[in-house]
Amino acid sequence: MKDDKVEGATMTNDRNGAGRQLIESELEEIEKEARVFVASQWQLMWWKFRRHKLAVICGVLILLVYLVAIFAEFLAPYPTDAVFSQYTYAPPQRLHLFDHSQGLRFEPFVYDYTVEVDPEALRREFTVDETSKIRVGFFVEGEPYKLAGLIPASRHLVGSLDPEKPMFLLGADRLGRDLLSRLIYGTRISVSIGLLGVFLSLLLGILLGGISGYYGGWIDNLIQRGIEFTRSLPTIPLWLGLAAALPEEWSALQVYFAITVILSLVGWTSLARAIRGRFLALRAEDFVLAAKLDGSSEFRIIVRHMLPAFMSHVIASITLAIPFMIIAETSLSFLGVGLRPPIVSWGTLLRAAQNVRAVATAPWLLIPAIPVIVAVLALNYLGDGLRDAADPYN
């Protein structure tokens, strides 16, 4: 900046056109700076976040994942419990968009299988039959459902046009259920448990972390010891113990909520620490003192003056806490003490891959691992980007 000005000054002395141009660019610079001064904090955050390309891409990716979760019924070709007993462990079929046989036409199809039963292993052997095609349509009529739980509909994004022949774009499982459909429904459970768990953690974290950071003293000491205690426990054995103690007769929904609560019982500590840290830092700020001298109530100081100042940090911490929840749920369900069938989640789907022999015959059972890794990675990058952007004055 300084060098620019000096250069600009000498240039204008020379009284040439380039000098005027420089002044203009300088004016632009000042204007830009003025824009920065009057921009709201969220505006600044957005500008800074936008520069972090990878984080933006990951943000879009996460948005897509949540859209899949919301519109699962529309995207999934079949319901989760649709069993095609003739197609146990049917391998994935490739979706061909164009038919080359009679010129190039947009006519999506998948090749049919021929099935042979191996008399020794009593297993079905599938081979791709290139002579027989199953026509595939978009926006096909199927099982009726309620879109996002509200709008009644019966169209599905893709589906086999032949009512006799189902299609398995990602293969079928042990019972002949479509893995793609189950994966899509599983997305809903897995990502929502992450959100819900983080929400519960956040409530606990804001309450306890806020009290701890705002009041300080013995209550801060007590809460800090509590956090240290919780963090010193190995989580998995603790979770296992709590999860295994859930009564057998509980419904799927009850287990779902119980697991969420169990996950957030441990997850709140990191959020509480982050919030306490911000509270401690802000408490000493001049504007808080000014508000206090002005006679604002404590509630008003917290909600009106302090909350907006650390909300951005909290959002970043939340984004980083969700992947932790997703991994936890997946691990617990995989071990068989988390969610139980008939609930479909990424973890319960991966449970089918626990048996090496099953995976050896049907490697596509490992596919649910991909969304887990992608979602967790993307949330981590997104959280990193948000955390960097949360401090726009830096």
Added chain:
Amino acid sequence: MFRFIVRRVVITIPTLILISMVVFAIIQLPPGDFLTTYAAELASTGTSVDAMMLENLREQYGLGQPIYVQYWKWVRNILTRGDFGRSFEWQKPVTEVIWGRLGLTVIVASASVLLTWVIGLPIGIISAAKQYSVADYAATFLGFLGLAVPEFLLALVLMVGAFLLFNQSVVGLFSPEFVEAPWSLARVLDLLKHIWIPMVIVGLRNTAVLVRVVRANLLDELRKPYVITARAKGLSEPKVLLRYPIRTALIPSVGTAGWNLPDIISGTMIVAVVLGLPTTGPLLLRSLTSQDMFLAGAFILLISVLTVIGTLISDILLAWLDPRIRLQYYG
């Protein structure tokens, strides 16, 4: 230093008491007490139920008495006689079932910690010293991957991969002929042949964390004026690095080493379940699903206590390295 250690140990005691309470609560969570289950089990197999023995056991564990009496008896049995109760599934005192498995858990966990440091430290230093180089980007990417892939998935993929590619089983900690064998040099060598897989899997996540922490701290240090001074004086680059910045940058990592212990133990358990290791993981899972609560409780208690002790040791180590921490406790 001595005063610090004493204070730190004293602080640990309430933690241990709290842990024992939490574990006892978990033991009590399933409906019914274990003796009723035990009696039902005996009756269902046709064994005659010895009322006298049941009465004795009932007295010994204080069943039917108020909960705090039961808790007190449980704790007293553990402290005075090392008696963790009885596993009704194994028909043995809990202690006989767990010690061997606990030992192997500690071995796998400590091996993973060691691996984390041996690998993570140099990578962290290199990626800070050569910031924005290919090695740095590779380390960052690997770090994120290590964070994103749950341990059980890694174990699963490795197991399936080994099975499909080499038709080799990576399950277990020992070859079949050594499973029941007494400890000998050959058995130790066999253990070393198998232990690296769980070691790598469990260590990866924490290696990733360590690399990130070391890199960030070392980068902060490298920007400080004393580093420039050292360079200006003509010290060679490795010497500049090793002399001060690395030593200062290491302190936070040593501090978090203890914090990572719960993660490592958790990871060990999950990987053990997938790979079928003869450690605590699979047994704990089984005891929980069959509601063999005294066994499960003993596992959770001992593992938590081990974790707390591990954290204690790393805190003492940290205070020994960093006088500022020591002083905090004098205040």
